[in-house]
Amino acid sequence: MSAGGLHPSQPFPxxxxxxxxxxxxxxxxxxxxxTIREKRLRAVAEVANWEDIxxxxxxxxxxxxxxxxxxxxxxxxxxxxxxxxVHWARDAGEAQRLVADLVAAQGVSEVIKVKxxxxxxIELNAALEARGIHATETDLAELIVxxxxxxxxxxxxxxxxxxxxxxxxxxxHKLGADLLTDDPAVLAEAARVYLREKFLTTKVAISGxxxxxxxxxxxxxxxxxxxxRMCLTLPDVLISVMGIEKVLPSxxxxxxxxxxxxxxxxxxxxxxxxxxxxxxTPGDGPQHFHLILLDNGRTDVLxxxxxxxxxxxxxxxxxxxxCPVYERAGGHAYGSVYPGPIxxxxxxQLLQLEDENANSLPWASSLCGACYDAxxxxxNIPEILIYLRGQITPHKTPNAESIAMKTAAWIFNEPHRxxxxxxxxxxxxxxxxxxxxxxxxxxxxxxxTSSRNLPPFPKQSFRELWRRENEGEQ
Numbered sequence: 001m002s003a004g005g006l007h008p009s010q011p012f013p014x015x016x017x018x019x020x021x022x023x024x025x026x027x028x029x030x031x032x033x034x035t036i037r038e039k040r041l042r043a044v045a046e047v048a049n050w051e052d053i054x055x056x057x058x059x060x061x062x063x064x065x066x067x068x069x070x071x072x073x074x075x076x077x078x079x080x081x082x083x084x085x086v087h088w089a090r091d092a093g094e095a096q097r098l099v100a101d102l103v104a105a106q107g108v109s110e111v112i113k114v115k116x117x118x119x120x121x122i123e124l125n126a127a128l129e130a131r132g133i134h135a136t137e138t139d140l141a142e143l144i145v146x147x148x149x150x151x152x153x154x155x156x157x158x159x160x161x162x163x164x165x166x167x168x169x170x171x172x173h174k175l176g177a178d179l180l181t182d183d184p185a186v187l188a189e190a191a192r193v194y195l196r197e198k199f200l201t202t203k204v205a206i207s208g209x210x211x212x213x214x215x216x217x218x219x220x221x222x223x224x225x226x227x228x229r230m231c232l233t234l235p236d237v238l239i240s241v242m243g244i245e246k247v248l249p250s251x252x253x254x255x256x257x258x259x260x261x262x263x264x265x266x267x268x269x270x271x272x273x274x275x276x277x278x279x280x281t282p283g284d285g286p287q288h289f290h291l292i293l294l295d296n297g298r299t300d301v302l303x304x305x306x307x308x309x310x311x312x313x314x315x316x317x318x319x320x321x322x323c324p325v326y327e328r329a330g331g332h333a334y335g336s337v338y339p340g341p342i343x344x345x346x347x348x349q350l351l352q353l354e355d356e357n358a359n360s361l362p363w364a365s366s367l368c369g370a371c372y373d374a375x376x377x378x379x380n381i382p383e384i385l386i387y388l389r390g391q392i393t394p395h396k397t398p399n400a401e402s403i404a405m406k407t408a409a410w411i412f413n414e415p416h417r418x419x420x421x422x423x424x425x426x427x428x429x430x431x432x433x434x435x436x437x438x439x440x441x442x443x444x445x446x447x448x449t450s451s452r453n454l455p456p457f458p459k460q461s462f463r464e465l466w467r468r469e470n471e472g473e474q
Contacts, residue, residue: 005092005123006347008335008357009409012074012364016333025161025330029153039267039320040374046269047259057256058378061312064247065302071214071247072293078217082279084289091296095241096127097204098292102239103133108203114206114221114228115139117315118241118294120337124206135206136198138227140191147174153331153339156265156317161330177438195227205231205286208240210314211257212291215250218278219291222261222271232275238286244293245311257314260376264316297350306387307349312377313342319371319381325364334361342373345384353392362388400444419463426457 009016019025044050061178064071076086089095089465099119103111111128113119113135125135125146137146144159145152150171152158159167164182171177177190207228211220219240221228233240262268280289302308320326320340331339335357336347344361351358362385365371371381396402411417432438440446448454 006336006338006350006358007122007355008347010335010360011357011359011360012329012333012335015335016329018332018365019330020328022330024163026328028161028163030327034323035301036267039190040264040318043263043267043269047263053256053259054378056258056378057376058312059375060248060253060256062414064249065308065311067243068244068247068302071249072244074214074249075212075217075247075470076293078213078215079219079279079289079291080217082217084217084279084291087290087292089162089241089292089294089296090422092122095122095292095294096124096295099124099239099241100128100131100133102237102290103128103206104131106204106237108133110134110136110198110202111206112136112138112198112202112231112235113142114205114207114231114239115142115158115223116206117337118208118243119206120152121243121296122241122294124241136195136202138195138198138231139223140188140225140227143191143195144170146317147171149400152337154317154320155315155338155340156320156393161332199227199230199234200427203235204237204239205235207231207238207240207368209240209246209291210261211254212242212247213251213254214247215251216278218251218276220254220274220276222258222267222274224268224272227268227272229273229275232277233285234453235286237288237290238277239290239292239296241292241294244298245313258365261314261316264314264318264376297352300352301346301349304349307345307384308378310342310345310349310384313346314377316376317342318374318376322370322374324366324368324370328378329364334364336361341365341381341385342379348388353388359392359396362392404444406427415463418463422457422461426459429457432456 039227047053051376079086087098089098106153109132109361111133115137119125128135137143141159142152144162144167148162154160164184164187167187168179168182171187172179172188175190175194179186179190207221209219210222212218213220219242221232258274262271277285277289280287298311301311317340319342323341326340334340334343336343338346344364344443348355348358348361365382365385367382369382372379375381411421429438431439433456436456438456439449439453441449441454
């Protein structure tokens with residue numbers, strides 16, 4: 001991707017206010033997300049034991065996370081045994097240097113890339129450009145974002161915010177393609193012609209990984225276009241960057257995910273292209289394989305008993321496609337490579353709750369629970385959102401809202417304070433009452449009356465009425 005990274009440049013409410021003004025983006029997103037959502041429901045309904053498979057997937061992930069260090073060491077030994085090399089990266093900077101050094105050692109200035117959100121997380125493309133190395137994205141949506149010098153807005157469909165007419169103009173301008181229509185097949189053919197030469201002439205490829213199997217050292221990528229297969233087989237050198245939570249113990253453990261991932265992401269029964277490779281094979285495929293295991297905050301997430309559930313995520317994006325907040329605000333509003341509900345809990349945790357802008361993301365939710373229902377590995381996103389809000393709030397700088405809430409809590413905590421406040425409100429409400437209702441409150445309280453009227457405070461509260469009637473009986 002042309003840009004990325006974890007750090008939002010501004011708080012979510014400010015960014016969302018800007019994206020909501022883009023009517024074309026909202027129309028594109030509503031159409032695309034709605035189509036994917038309906039297709040996914042049909043694909044999931046075909047599987048009678050879908051809930052059992054979800055439970056199995058969640059259980060496997062929890063087992064891995066419970067003993068992650070042992071599985072990673074086994075993966076390292078297996079990859080080395082098959083002729084590959086393993087590197088450990090504690091953070092984004094270390095991962096950038098590792099990849100750039102490996103590419104520079106080959107004496108090349110250009111690489112091709114398979115779609116990889118891990119490399120977007122570490123902002124690899126910009127780091128390579130700083131070393132004089134240009135990375136060409138080969139996934140169609142990623143290529144569109146890169147050519148447009150734009151930012152991705154969806155985990156699975158990075159260019160979901162663009163329509164076909166916009167893409168046609170982009171290809172005409174950047175690729176010099178003479179396109180008479182915006183038919184998807186015509187657009188895909190223009191990209192295919194452009195990428196063909198890259199596949200055949202580029203010596204180094206960079207990929208991510210969907211899964212890695214510890215006991216065999218096998219790495220797996222699932223994709224829909226075949227560009228990944230070209231990158232994984234044609235170049236001489238393959239460098240894969242993988243988050244440490246992607247490891248699975250054995251081949252048997254990958255079976256449920258091969259059912260959960262395609263149906264949850266693209267609503268397909270099976271991915272068109274699923275590639276597995278184990279180390280290197282003389283005379284067949286890349287002759288040098290490097291696996292970079294990326295931490296970048298994941299061990300801190302793992303140490304949190306509530307938040308660690310986030311690391312079950314298989315990056316299917318099902319939670320994005322059902323989220324009402326994401327559908328209206330769009331992916332750019334989140335400011336991170338991880339948008340939507342999963343991004344709202346993953347991004348602030350990877351940044352250890354220290355980023356002021358990322359800390360606004362747990363509030364980017366209506367808590368409707370649709371993301372929890374859609375998640376194929378049963379991540380309880382609403383529960384983690386509430387948990388993170390509780391973790392972040394004590395560290396926030398006091399503002400008018402928080403001071404007002406603390407004052408309200410102090411008043412509600414004692415009956416005599418509450419009754420005094422009611423009497424004070426009744427006395428002071430006079431100028432606000434018009435035709436038997438309060439139609440507009442001043443200042444920040446105006447939000448309450450922007451779309452509704454409030455009844456005026458009564459002359460006598462329920463407590464006073466109760467007390468008077470009881471005294472009358474005595």
